[in-house]
Amino acid sequence: MSTNTATPVKIEEKLFQNRYRVDEGHPHISVRDSSVCRDACQDKACTFCCPAGCYAPDASGGVTLSVDGCLECGTCRIICAEHQNVEWWYPRGGYGILFKFG
C-alpha cells in the first residue's frame, strides 16, 4: 500500500526544529502502571500513534516514555482509552512546547 514510504523519517530531526522549555524533573505525562503496558496491552498504540515518538517499546515487553519532545496534543491519553494508563496533565505554566508559528 505505502509505495511512497521510500524514506523512513527520523522524528528527532523534526523535533529539533521546535522550541521547548523543559521542566526538568517534572514530567507532565506518566504511565500509571507499567505492568499494564507489559501484560494487558496488545497493540501498544502509543508507540506508533504519538506524533513526537515519545513512546518506545522496551526490552521487557513494556513501554518507555520520554516526554521531552512532547507536542502536548493528547493523543497518548486518548489512544489508551481501553486501559486508561496514561496520566496526562498540562505542563506547569510557561513550560513545554513553545510554538513559534503554531
Next chain:
Amino acid sequence: MSEHFDAIVVGAGPAGNAAAYTLAKGGLNVLQIERGETPGSKNVQGAILYSDALERIIPDFREDAPLERPVLEQRLWVLDEASYIGSTFRSEEFKSGPPNRYTIIRAEFDRWFSEKVREAGALVICETTVTGLLRDDAGKVIGVQTDRMGGDVYADVVVLADGVNSLVAKRAGFHGELQPKDVALAVKEVLFLAPDVIEQRFNIGEDEGVVIEMMGKITQGMIGTGFLYTNRESLTIGVGCMLSSFREGGIPPYQLLEDMKNHPAIRPLLRGAEGKEYAAHLIPEGGYKAVPQLYGEGWVMVGDAGGLVNAVHREGSNLAMTSGRLAAETIIDLKEHRRVMSARNLGEYKRRLDASFVMSDLKKYKHVPDVLHASPHLFTTYPELMSRAAKHMLHVDGADKKSKQRQISQEFREERGMLGMLTDAYKMWRALR
C-alpha cells in the same frame, strides 16, 4: 489584583480571546488565564482565518492583524500513488471586496488578538495553568484554581476555552474523555520559502494565496485529508486522520506526513523549502452527536473545548470565535439585568448557539462521521478508480474511446459492485444534503 472578577476566561485561543474581548468591551471585569509563555505559544491550527466571524467582533481587524495571504484560489486534489485529479476554484471577484478568508500564522495572530483583549481592558495572565474549578456547597462554579502560589481566583462565571484537551471540564465531571473515533490527529510542518518562489510556483500574485485540500492515497487508507497552504514566506503542509484510523493503520503520523511530502505531485512544490517547525494537534471531529453539555451552574464552554468543529468544511476557528462571542454576549445581558449565572440563565447561550450557523452546520452533517467510519473505502477505492479512469481516457494508444469507457465502467463495477456504488452515493447524499 482584585480577588473577584465578573468573569474568568480559561485559554487565549480564538474562542477565549473572542469571549474575553467581548466581555471586556461590554464593561465587565475580566481575568483571562493562559498557560503558554505568550498567547498562541500552545496553539496549533492549519491555519485559515475566516474573516466574517472576526469582523463581527473587531470590524476593522484588517488594519493591523497579522494576516498572511488572502485566499484567492481553492484547489481540491484527489491523489493516487503517482498522479492526481484536481479541481480549482479561482475568482477575481474574491479580490473586489474585503477577502473572506486568509492564511495566518496562529502564534502571531493569537498574540495580536490577545493585545486587543488587553486594550479592551481585560487582565491577561500567561504562564499559568488552570488546575481545577472552585465550587460552592451547591456545586456552582465560583472560580478557578491555578498552579501559581495562592492561585485561587473567584468570579461570577467561568468561560472554559481551554481547547480540545478540555481537562478542567473533564476533571469537574462535565463530560467524559474524547473517543479515538471522535477526534482527528493532524501533523504539520511550516516550511520557509522565498515569497517570489511561492508566487511563481503557485501561480499567484504578491497578495494572493492558495489552499490545496487533498484526499486519496496520501492518507494510506486512513480516514482523513491533507492540506497545503501558502503563507507570505512559508508553506504549511499537513495531514490529519481520525485517531481510530491511526490506531488501525499502524503508520506513525510523522511518517505519513513525510510520505505525503514525497508524493510526485507535491514534492516539486516544496523543493528548496526549509523546515522551521513541526506541530501536532487533535481536532474534535465527532460533530453534532459528540458535543457535550455546554453550560452549567456558573460555567460555559466554547470553541474546541465544546467540540464545535465543522469537519466537513474544515472550519473551526470561526465556530470558536462565534461561540466565544455568543457566550460573552449572553453573560453581558445577564449581568445587565442583574440575573445570576445559573445553568438555567446561561442556557440562553446554547439557544443563541442553536440559532446560529454553528449548531445549524453541525446538525446538517450529524451523520457524516458515522458514514465515514462505516465506509473507509471512500478514501481509497474511489480516488484510485477516478485516477485510473482519467489515465485510461487520456492515454492515446489506438484503442477507441468507447471500449475505454466500457473498461472503466467495468473496473468500477468490479471494485465496488453496482449496488455498492449506489449505496455509497445514497449514504453520502443522505449525510451531506
